Amino acid sequence: MFEKHDEQLVAQALKGNKRAWMALVTRYEKSIYHYGLRMTGNPADAADLMQDIFVSVFRSLANYRGDGAFKGWLFRIAHFRCIEFYRKRKPEQSMDDVPEPECGRATPEGEVLNDSTSQSLLAAMQRLPLSQKAVVELKFFGQFTFDEIADQMGLSPNTVKSRLYSALSRLKLDLEVEHAQA
Secondary structure, three states: OOOOOHHHHHHHHHOOOHHHHHHHHHHHHHHHHHHHHHHHOOHHHHHHHHHHHHHHHHHHHHHOOOOOOHHHHHHHHHHHHHHHHHHHHOOOOOOOOOOOOOOOOOOHHHHHHHOHHHHHHHHHHHOOOHHHHHHHHHHHHOOOOHHHHHHHHOOOHHHHHHHHHHHHHHHHHHHHHHHHHO
16 A cells, blocks of 8 residues: 655644544654654653654644644754753753663664673763754654754754764764773
């Protein structure tokens, strides 16, 4: 059976078609959950963040103009919900202070975390400032272009590139230091 395009599903969902809305949720729930997991480092927080994102998307669905891809619009909302998540978390906690990722063995992300290199990389990502972590997440895991990331985050493409390269330098240094200590 042919899959409907996101824009068709959005139009149907706006007319009250619950199946169209559920098709959109089903299509993107894994991507959004994994985005939340990599951004928070905690499966429970990722699930809460995913729910918050989809509630926000549902409430804002009428505002989707179709200028760009639905996926880009969805991840823009996800980015802002993630920022809100960190702001609400603890007022006295810096947005850069994020817990180490939990290793859930029964899930696909748990299988990735079993590998020590992957664990080191994810732990190093958790130590990045939120602004850099978001760019790395969107570029490598979301596979967005610099222009798409810039649009989602409300930044210039050059700022996105700068944040990405700063993050990569910091990740490289963190991993080299960790490897040297091992």
